Amino acid sequence: MDFLTYFKQISSGSLSQLAVFTGPEVYNIEHTIKYIEENFLNSDYKDFNFTSIDICSDVDTIISAASTLPFFDDRRIVIFNKTGLLKQIKEDQETKLMNFLKDLPEHLVLIFNEQDTDMRKKLGKWLKKESDWVVFDKLNHSEFIKWTGKKFVGYGKKVDKHILNYFVNRIDYLDTASDKNLFDVDNTIRSISGTVGEITEEIINMYVTVPIEHNIFKMMDAISMKDMSNAIQVLNQFISSGEPEIKIFSMISQQFRNIFKLKLLLASGYTSSTAATKLEIHPFVAKKASAFATKYSMSQLNRIMVVLEETDLLLKSTGLKSQWMIEKALFEIAHLK
Numbered sequence: 654m655d656f657l658t659y660f661k662q663i664s665s666g667s668l669s670q671l672a673v674f675t676g677p678e679v680y681n682i683e684h685t686i687k688y689i690e691e692n693f694l695n696s697d698y699k700d701f702n703f704t705s706i707d708i709c710s711d712v713d714t715i716i717s718a719a720s721t722l723p724f725f726d727d728r729r730i731v732i733f734n735k736t737g738l739l740k741q742i743k744e745d746q747e748t749k750l751m752n753f754l755k756d757l758p759e760h761l762v763l764i765f766n767e768q769d770t771d772m773r774k775k776l777g778k779w780l781k782k783e784s785d786w787v788v789f790d791k792l793n794h795s796e797f798i799k800w801t802g803k804k805f806v807g808y809g810k811k812v813d814k815h816i817l818n819y820f821v822n823r824i825d826y827l828d829t830a831s832d833k834n835l836f837d838v839d840n841t842i843r844s845i846s847g848t849v850g851e852i853t854e855e856i857i858n859m860y861v862t863v864p865i866e867h868n869i870f871k872m873m874d875a876i877s878m879k880d881m882s883n884a885i886q887v888l889n890q891f892i893s894s895g896e897p898e899i900k901i902f903s904m905i906s907q908q909f910r911n912i913f914k915l916k917l918l919l920a921s922g923y924t925s926s927t928a929a930t931k932l933e934i935h936p937f938v939a940k941k942a943s944a945f946a947t948k949y950s951m952s953q954l955n956r957i958m959v960v961l962e963e964t965d966l967l968l969k970s971t972g973l974k975s976q977w978m979i980e981k982a983l984f985e986i987a988h989l990k
Contacts, residue, residue, distance in 0.1 A: 656681050657796075659787040660688075668693050669785045670757050673739070674766045676789035680835030682766060685789075686732060693762070695726045702729045709736035712750040715763070719753075723760050730762040739777060740769040747776045754783075792835070794827055804839060808846035819854055820845075823861045823890065825868065858893055869904045870941050876987045877948050884983055888976070898975035899968060902982075906961045908945075909986075911938065913954045916946040953989050960985050 656678070668689065674682050690703050701724035709715065715733070723729040742750065757763065770777050780786060792800055798821055805812050812820070825831045826838055845852060845860050868887055875884035891901050911934060918928040929939030949957070964982040968975055 654785065654787055656685070656787060656789045659785060660685060662785075663689060663692075668762060670762050671754060671780075671783065672762075672764045672785040672787060673770070673780050674764060674787050674789060675768060675770055676787075678789040678791050678834060680839065681789045685787075686764070686766065689730065689762075689764075693728060694730060698725045702726050703732075704730070705732045705734050707734050707736065709733050709738050712742075712746045712753070715750065716753055719758060719761050719763070727760060728762060729760050730764070733763070733765045733767070735766060735768060737767070737769055739765055739767045739774075739780070740771045742774065742776060744774075747774060751776060751779055754780075791826070794821075797821060797827060800835070801838065801842065804842045805846060805852075808843055810846040810852055812852050816852055816854070816857070820857050820861070823857060828868075828871070862894060869908060872905070872983075873908060873945060876983055877945060879987045881984060881987055884987070885980060888979065888983070892976060898979060902964065902968060902975075902979050905979075905983075906965065908938075908942065909954070909957055909961060911942040912945045912949065913958060915939065915942045916949070916951060916954060919943065919946060956989055957986050 656676075659672075663685075674685070676682070690699060694702050704718060706714065706718060715731075718731045721729065754763070765780075772778060772781065798817065801821055801824075802812070802817055805817070820842075821827070824833065824838055824841060826833045826835075841860055845856060848856055868891070872884050872887040875881070875887065888901065892898065911932065914932055915925070915928050918931065919925070923931065925939045925943040928943070929935065932939070934942075960982055964978055967973065967978050
C-alpha cells in the first residue's frame with residue numbers, strides 16, 4: 654500500500670503486528686516511525702518498549718529481540734532499520750524466520766525498514782502478501798504542493814499561490830532525475846521562513862539554486878511541445894540564478910548533439926543503454942535523449958544543427974544581446990516543420 658493509505662490506517666488506531674517500510678522518501682518513513690512510537694506506546698515507558706536495531710546478521714537476533722516482554726505496557730515495538738536482512742538472508746534462515754513471523758507473540762510489533770529487498774526470495778514474497786507492505790514513494794505534484802504550503806505555515810510564513818508554485822517548480826523535488834528528498838526541502842523552507850518580511854521570488858532564488866543539468870530537459874520538453882512560454886520561463890530562471898548565457902546555450906547544443914547521435918545509433922540497432930556506453934554519456938541522459946529522438950526526424954535534426962551552429966557563431970562574433978539570440982534559436986527550433 655502507499656504511505657497515505659497506511660498513515661490513515663494507523664491514525665485510526667489500527668497498527669498491525671508486522672510491516673515492511675520501503676521506498677525512497679526516508680523523511681516520511683522516519684516521521685511515520687516517530688508517530689508510531691509516540692502514539693502506540695505509553696510515553697512513561699516507551700524507552701523500555703521501543704527498540705531500533707541497525708545490525709541484524711541472523712534470525713536469532715530477531716527472535717532474541719522478541720523474547721523481551723513489554724515493561725508496564727501492552728505492546729513492544731521493534732524496528733529493524735536498514736539492516737539488509739531481507740536481501741541478504743540465507744535460504745536456510747528464511748524458513749526459520751517465516752515460521753517465527755507466522756506466530757508472533759500478541760504483544761510484539763515488528764517493522765522492517767529496508768531500502769533493499771529481494772523479491773526473488775521466499776521471505777520477500779511472503780512478506781509482500783502477509784504484512785503491511787508500505788511503499789514510501791516521493792510525493793506527487795498535488796501532494797507536494799499541499800505539503801510545502803503546510804510547512805511554510807508551520808514556520809510562520811503564509812505564501813500566496815504564485816509564490817508557492819514558483820518554489821515548487823524551482824526546488825526541483827518533482828523531477829525524476831532529482832535526488833532531493835523532503836529533508837532537503839524542509840531545511841530550505843525553514844531557512845527561507847527565517848527571513849524578514851514577505852517571501853518573494855528573489856528571496857527564493859537566494860536559497861534555491863537549481864543545477865542547470867536538472868532543468869535543461871524541462872526546457873527541451875517545452876520546446877518539443879512548442880510551449881515557448883514555459884521554455885522561456887526556464888531560460889529566465891537559469892539567467893536569474895546567475896548561469897552564464899553561453900553555458901546555457903552550450904548545454905542546449907550538447908543535448909541536441911546527443912539526440913542527433915542517438916538517432917543514428919538507434920537506427921543502426923543500438924539500444925539506449927548500449928548507445929550511452931558508446932557515446933560515454935550517463936544512461937539517464939541517453940534515455941531522455943532517446944525519447945526526444947522519436948520526436949524529431951533526421952531532416953529536422955539536421956536543420957536544428959544548422960540553427961545551433963549559426964547561433965553559436967553570432968554569440969561569438971556580434972554585440973547582440975545573448976539572451977535575445979538564444980530565444981530566437983529556441984523559437985526557430987520549436988517551429989520547424
